[in-house]
Amino acid sequence: xRQNVTIRDVxxxxxxSAATASRVLSGNPSTSASARAKVRQAxxxxxxxxxxxxxxxxxxxxxxxxxxxxxxxxxxxxxxAQAAEQAALAAGMTxxxxxxxxxxxxxxxxxxxxxxxxxxxxxxxxxxxxxGKLDExxxxxxxxxxxxxxxxxxxxxxxxxxxxxxVRQAVRHLVGLGHRRIGFVTGSQETSTGRExxxxxxxxxxxxxxxxxKTLIRYxxxxxxxxxxxxxxxxxxxxxxxxxxxxxxxxxxGVVQACNELGLVIGETLSVIGYDDTETTRALxxxxxVISHDPAAMGTQAFAMLRDxxxxxxxxxxxxxxxxxxxxxxGPVPLVSASATSESGARR
Amino acid sequence: xRQNVTIRDVxxxxxxSAATASRVLSGNPSTSASARAKVRQAxxxxxxxxxxxxxxxxxxxxxxxxxxxxxxxxxxxxxxAQAAEQAALAAGMTxxxxxxxxxxxxxxxxxxxxxxxxxxxxxxxxxxxxxGKLDExxxxxxxxxxxxxxxxxxxxxxxxxxxxxxVRQAVRHLVGLGHRRIGFVTGSQETSTGRExxxxxxxxxxxxxxxxxKTLIRYxxxxxxxxxxxxxxxxxxxxxxxxxxxxxxxxxxGVVQACNELGLVIGETLSVIGYDDTETTRALxxxxxVISHDPAAMGTQAFAMLRDxxxxxxxxxxxxxxxxxxxxxxGPVPLVSASATSESGARR
DNA sequence: AGCAGATGCGGAATCGACTGCACGACTGCT
DNA sequence: AGCAGTCGTGCAGTCGATTCCGCATCTGCT
Numbered sequence: 093x094r095q096n097v098t099i100r101d102v103x104x105x106x107x108x109s110a111a112t113a114s115r116v117l118s119g120n121p122s123t124s125a126s127a128r129a130k131v132r133q134a135x136x137x138x139x140x141x142x143x144x145x146x147x148x149x150x151x152x153x154x155x156x157x158x159x160x161x162x163x164x165x166x167x168x169x170x171x172x173a174q175a176a177e178q179a180a181l182a183a184g185m186t187x188x189x190x191x192x193x194x195x196x197x198x199x200x201x202x203x204x205x206x207x208x209x210x211x212x213x214x215x216x217x218x219x220x221x222x223x224g225k226l227d228e229x230x231x232x233x234x235x236x237x238x239x240x241x242x243x244x245x246x247x248x249x250x251x252x253x254x255x256x257x258x259v260r261q262a263v264r265h266l267v268g269l270g271h272r273r274i275g276f277v278t279g280s281q282e283t284s285t286g287r288e289x290x291x292x293x294x295x296x297x298x299x300x301x302x303x304x305x306k307t308l309i310r311y312x313x314x315x316x317x318x319x320x321x322x323x324x325x326x327x328x329x330x331x332x333x334x335x336x337x338x339x340x341x342x343x344x345x346g347v348v349q350a351c352n353e354l355g356l357v358i359g360e361t362l363s364v365i366g367y368d369d370t371e372t373t374r375a376l377x378x379x380x381x382v383i384s385h386d387p388a389a390m391g392t393q394a395f396a397m398l399r400d401x402x403x404x405x406x407x408x409x410x411x412x413x414x415x416x417x418x419x420x421x422x423g424p425v426p427l428v429s430a431s432a433t434s435e436s437g438a439r440r
Numbered sequence: 441x442r443q444n445v446t447i448r449d450v451x452x453x454x455x456x457s458a459a460t461a462s463r464v465l466s467g468n469p470s471t472s473a474s475a476r477a478k479v480r481q482a483x484x485x486x487x488x489x490x491x492x493x494x495x496x497x498x499x500x501x502x503x504x505x506x507x508x509x510x511x512x513x514x515x516x517x518x519x520x521a522q523a524a525e526q527a528a529l530a531a532g533m534t535x536x537x538x539x540x541x542x543x544x545x546x547x548x549x550x551x552x553x554x555x556x557x558x559x560x561x562x563x564x565x566x567x568x569x570x571x572g573k574l575d576e577x578x579x580x581x582x583x584x585x586x587x588x589x590x591x592x593x594x595x596x597x598x599x600x601x602x603x604x605x606x607v608r609q610a611v612r613h614l615v616g617l618g619h620r621r622i623g624f625v626t627g628s629q630e631t632s633t634g635r636e637x638x639x640x641x642x643x644x645x646x647x648x649x650x651x652x653x654k655t656l657i658r659y660x661x662x663x664x665x666x667x668x669x670x671x672x673x674x675x676x677x678x679x680x681x682x683x684x685x686x687x688x689x690x691x692x693x694g695v696v697q698a699c700n701e702l703g704l705v706i707g708e709t710l711s712v713i714g715y716d717d718t719e720t721t722r723a724l725x726x727x728x729x730v731i732s733h734d735p736a737a738m739g740t741q742a743f744a745m746l747r748d749x750x751x752x753x754x755x756x757x758x759x760x761x762x763x764x765x766x767x768x769x770x771g772p773v774p775l776v777s778a779s780a781t782s783e784s785g786a787r788r
Numbered sequence: 789a790g791c792a793g794a795t796g797c798g799g800a801a802t803c804g805a806c807t808g809c810a811c812g813a814c815t816g817c818t
Numbered sequence: 819a820g821c822a823g824t825c826g827t828g829c830a831g832t833c834g835a836t837t838c839c840g841c842a843t844c845t846g847c848t
Contacts, residue, residue, distance in 0.1 A: 146804035189537035494834035
């Protein structure tokens, strides 16, 4: 049998009661030096590892947080995960990773599981409108912090980044280069980021005196493949856009893949602005102009906020700034538009 | 107070004993239809969520696995994580994510934590030579499965991919194109993959009748930055290689970044072979020739193996095949070598 | 009617650690 | 010497769910 060593065994070997052993091992100061020495030694000899489940049953606190993310394969969320998890570790807390797979159903499944596990709190990049399990969880009073995404209308502190400003800067940059037909590949409208970025795109166009054109908008799902499909479809238009903005890192990759497929020269025949400045985007050539924010900071910050909530403090939401990193994937409008030369030209 | 609803409350409301309530909720067949109905209803009304910690204390089983990976930001490991975690979820098990940060010390910290949490088993991509906590954990008899990486000499089933064959194919491909000065950016020698791939590189060169040249080998740490530094240094040689192989996905990105920086045309002035066929590599242009394996399959397989171990079955290790995906980043040796034109030419 | 066997249920012990309470020993003061 | 206060310790109860054991009831058969 594995791991039967209980605190009682340690106590016995040390010649003290379990109560004393417990006090020594949990650093309770009212213990004698001799008891401390004997218990520590016994624990070492027996390779004692406290049973965290039993402990948390008694203490009514698990030192565990849930981290509910839509997709860990998305480098943006991977960064958040890494940062949050390292911060938790430093605070002596364990992280339960929950990968909702961009599915509200699976998110609900995981929320149930987190409640059952009696995690002390949850950091989530939520999905959906807050109906279902998410509302229930909030009603339960489980400490919760949103990261990146939010649910409108619920009172939960959040760390997000400034989607409006990011997209506005991107559109302004393109307009400044003379673009007027700007395509937009948006993410799931089930998410706040998906909605906000799309809205920001429309608004920024209007401000620039351009009437938003439905045919230039494509709805993706934050996955590479959807970006690829969206871009293909945009570029297949009889009047294709001269620039495309993608609203998330993976979809950005999809757009770039589509350009490569079609042999477009990014930054010349087509301008592209991506989302998230990841190691990937930095490896692309030509360098990608991106809306950049700081997922690691978001993760760290989210954990700090959760600790505050756990500590009973009231914390305000934070919106982190974003910046537009201009590289070589954006340029002036070509004299002849993207695929006018090849396909749609032939179509007339 | 949050979540005080215990099974006793449910039992009371349903007018039965806690024992019966427990039996109903855990699907024990010896319950009457009427008890089932009453208990289920009461549980629903009270929003009862079983306390998983209490349950596992009693059952001596936690339905939780530990997933110990070196770096979740590495897309390769993110894929493994996602696959393993989804498989666990489907089996009704929770995943504790442990990000060792490519550090043996942190790995040990996490192993301690996993033991304290009494996870049922661990899937790990281990680090180091097995001394320290890893050996202790094995000695404890905690079910363990290695994924991607192994520790030599310990008896733990593993899912790995065929590093030897992958690198051999890569070298052969380059030699076939006429390359004889082939640089190699290897990963941490603290890992089995780091060691095997380097060894395989040396061996493949010898087989091809080329004497391995120490000056063409650079030691990275599986991070992008190290690949960048390594590639810069290789390309800065007075006799730079005409081709470079990178031994992991992130370092591959680093190598590509270095080439972009120096303005080298990948596939012409320098041939590059990367590791792992991720969505990133597929977005690069020119398309990257890569040694490809299947992290998702590794993750799924690793979980399946762990279940077998948990079930007391004896499972053999598995080595998954790899393939060389040839794209456009590899080409014949240029007439004038990579930087001979620019730098080293000027140096003479 | 009488009996064996099946079935559903409740009481109580249990998993492992923590902690309130009480007690004995010791110190320092009057 | 006597007393109050401090300190270290152990006993036993508790957290919430599961499960062994035994009892009562019911069914079906002779």
